[in-house]
Amino acid sequence: MSDVSDVSGVSEARSSPQPVTGATDDGVVLSVRDLVAVFDGGRRRPPVQAVRSISFDLHRGERLGLVGESGSGKSATALAILGLLDPPGRVLGGTVMLNGRDLRTLGDRAMQKIRGKEISLVYQDPMSALDPVKTIGYQLIEVIRAHDHSISRAAARRRAAELLTDVDVSQADRRLDDYPHQYSGGMRQRVMIAVALANNPDVIVADEPTTALDVTTQAQVLSLLDRLATDRGSAILLITHNLGVVAGFCDSVRVMYAGRLVEGASTRALFKLRAHPYSDALLRSAPRADRIISGPLPAIPGAPPDLAALGPGCAFEPRCPVGHGRELCRTTAPPVHTLPDPAGGERHTECHFAEEQIELAAAS
């Protein structure tokens, strides 16, 4: 099953990211405003508030990283945008503007025309994302023909082979007739990317696309995604928990905690300075390959909150190095502070003590 197509290539990481945060309104391809989603808990149980009014803009060709841990609501956000959030999940409100149209007002029929064509999904687990009893070719051709009813079988097959070659699968024509179990995890993920890119979408939602992969495969897949998306001018909403991936891949970042976007900035700005205690603590708590840390890791104490039992105050307060125990943080939802972003436009943070946090972060 080895796919040694050529000698190791040396590829450069992406050159300087574009300044994009909230720059201008033109070129906004996806605009989410006040999105709210819950998971119903069943009889006598309160609903889980997975997405608590989030807003962000994605510009044409931009790479936006949505960072969060499990329980942050990031996957629910992705599904809600695509209109694929099924019961017990429900979208309660907000708008999702794609190319000027509010996806939330469209029925499933209309959404079917958009999914896979204007906006597509790269799912996180390559091992379960493909139907095991259908060939790879079938699953590629399926997305092509779903949006082009007039294309002939032969032409669709040719196009599928092209796509496979684009994602660096050698002997593409022969491999169209293989089944998923004959492909490795990395190759399957590349097929997923091919499926997502088949119809040159404007937006690709990639939900933890490399989490299940080895580190070298991860590098391959990210490099591939980057190249192909750039060629097609697609914007990417990359959902991940790995800040390293964000640093190397994304132009801008949104940090999600307990259903809210607690911080948003350009990548450069965020990594230089975190304006929210959670983002800061998250970054500091992970071991890094480029720095030698000694002594215990500055871990964030406690665990993520129960989203079915959230209080009126800041959800991060019990674990927050800055706000823990403070009356204001416990009782009142934090306001949004905006600051200028050195990369252009603005950055924002939701914290009562943003200035304090910034000072602390700058000092260390």
Added chain:
Amino acid sequence: MLKFILGRVGGGLVSIIGASFIAFVFMRLLPGNPARLVLGPLAPNSAIQALRDQMGLNKSIPVQYWDFIWSFVRGHWGYSYTAGASVASQIGSRLPASVEIGIWAFLFAFVFALFGALISTYRRRPLVDGFVRATAFVGMGTPPFWLGLILLVVFFSKLGWLPGPTGRLSAGVNPPAQITGMYTFDALLHGQFSTFWNAFEHLLLPALSLGLGAYALLVRLLRANLLDVSHEAYLLVGRSKGLSRFTVFRRHALPNAFLPTLTASGLLLAQLLTGTVLVEKVFDWPGVGGLVADSIERQDFSVVQVFILLSACLYVVVNILVDILHGVLDPRIKLARSAA
């Protein structure tokens, strides 16, 4: 592939030999003297011995066993002394009737199970799901013969919609020319639709009675498999491609849910084909089940032995066919072998 089939056949043979031991030993363990039963209580011992000799009952056990196996393989199924006819002709004349209701019972069970599982899982409506599951419980708990009686009382005695236990066809209706021996299929093959309908009416109630238990099992299995599959990521991915919920369900959920049901279906079919005794009694259906029941009563070894062996062969054949079908349909199995 060939190796696979040969391996399966080999395993099947072992099963059949095991079944033959059981058939043989079991019948020999029954108390009583078959020769006496035939000749009556007044016959002299010498006549009994002579008949026993003729029956081969005085030979040593291993020799009897060998005779038994060897004759079976050659199709010499022996002679039924109590019935006065060869076993082969007895079984032969009655087998198609049993196979016929077995097949129809399976068809009913399968179609209803598929329908039930689909409505239960396509959209999650607790009421519908609850209803389907209730029917499954009823099916599991209801003895087929009891159901048969109830159906007869309702549809025959009270409503008169369907014929009673009067055999396979109404008086005055001629059976179609024999191809398979199964009236419904033969009638269809000959294009005789009124005959087909008549035969169908007669087998409807017995087939339903027989099929309910199989339905219960199949519907629960299919429903469980569909539920499992409905959580699979590839369904979500399918919808993200822009396919409708129904298309995704039809193309990706159903085939995957169906595969694990295949093996169980095969076993059920074999069971339905061979396990028809009580239902046949209730409906006075001229099948093999009734024959076997009577033969046990009469201690007629020859018929019972042959029937057990035949059933074993049938199970083995059905299992092999199902395995092969599974290997053909599931790419993971087929290719894993050919890659080795």
Added chain:
Amino acid sequence: MTTTPPASQDAADAEVRPILEVEGLTKEFGTSSSSGRWSLGKRTAGPPLVAVDDVSFTVARGETLGIVGESGCGKSTLVRAVLRLLEPTSGTIRFDGIDVRALDAEQLRHLRQRIQIVFQDPYGSLDPRMSALQIVREPLDVHAVADASERDGRAARMLELVGVPASQHRRRPHAFSGGQRQRIGIARAAVLNPELVFLDEPVSALDVSIQAQVLNLLSSLREELGLSYVFIVHDLAVAEYFCDRVLVLYRGAVMESAPSKSLFKAPLHPYTASLLSAVPVPDPEVAQRRRRLVLPGQVTPRAAGATGCRFRERCPVGHGREVCRTTDPELIVTEVGHQVACHFPGEILAENRSLVGEEA
């Protein structure tokens, strides 16, 4: 560092003796020598392969050894072979001087009190029908340690030590989060006071913030109980942070073995270098500056009887070079404690100055 007294001989000797010595460990699947008895018609599908190929390493008392590699490199098989959960094909394993392969079933069971393992999956490795207390108590029951009346107390203390408060001891696994379950798994491993603990990707399935907590816990347990660890991990950053020495495995064999600091500052093997360069670094400027060595293809187990260096097809240094094609490189010592299996060690660094960042 405290040490628990070993079972055999001289106390002085014991202090110096490594707690684990593995030499020439090999595990093959599907070859005639690997299937013990003839099993009716069953052979392993596929060609014979060598999952673990002549691996040797030692673990000193109190040391943490990291075993790093991607999926398919054989690290899980290696651990199972060392613990004799799989029988090795050849090689020697010495735990505190005791020949592990020579032990019978009873002795092996006894030995398992001194060596424990924590698994990767916090969801699958705990019996869902037992309470946390019962789970941690079970090893004490199995090995009949202490009086029955004392065992609950010991289990409870261990649970508290790992951060599970008394009020939660009676709860079942499903009521706990992933991080907490992993803590229970660790408590279970530690309750017997083992000397050596194998950790098979203990934090890979956990969120970043919980990973840090669990790593800190493992660290403090190491101090308090005088444990030695063998830590299997695919995340190099974690390996570098947590381990004293690191072994890099590729297709069943050791490519490089060194103290973790030197390994990450200056990896001599091209595979180690490429692994390191592939690890995402949370700093956009570093990410931009680095040249990434993106390797094509993926890892497959090595067929028995193959020749030459097992990394050559993907190697930027050795691809096409004669000696790499014909000869399997031996492990050579380049400096104290640093071994590499490469014909051209260090060459990769010359070409890629900016592979890794600077020291903090």
